[in-house]
Amino acid sequence: MEEQDTPPVRKSARITHHEIKAMKVVAAKEPPALIKFFNKFKTMLSDTVSSILGIFAPKHVSSCELNGHVFPKGAWEGEFPRCSHCGQELRSTDELGTR
Numbered sequence: 001m002e003e004q005d006t007p008p009v010r011k012s013a014r015i016t017h018h019e020i021k022a023m024k025v026v027a028a029k030e031p032p033a034l035i036k037f038f039n040k041f042k043t044m045l046s047d048t049v050s051s052i053l054g055i056f057a058p059k060h061v062s063s064c065e066l067n068g069h070v071f072p073k074g075a076w077e078g079e080f081p082r083c084s085h086c087g088q089e090l091r092s093t094d095e096l097g098t099r
């Protein structure tokens, strides 16, 4: 059985100068891919760090949780007013701070 569909491969035995140049271009493209990977890794790492910090230091959230939310001055967009401190929707006056 002979397959006639397979293209001739022997041609690639002789590498032309143009092909070497093309190979060099491909090789030159490798470092940015590596940098991409490192950037992805760095983003993952910073996400992990920020989420860990969020667990250990939820300061800006606790300020509203302790003192209550701050009613926005003036008008607001949407159905409910949003806390001018943390931006959470205020669905009842119980969520507001006493001050």
Ligand SMILES: [Zn+2]
Binding pocket: 064, 068, 069, 070, 083, 084, 085, 086, 087, 088
């Ligand atoms: Zn708030």
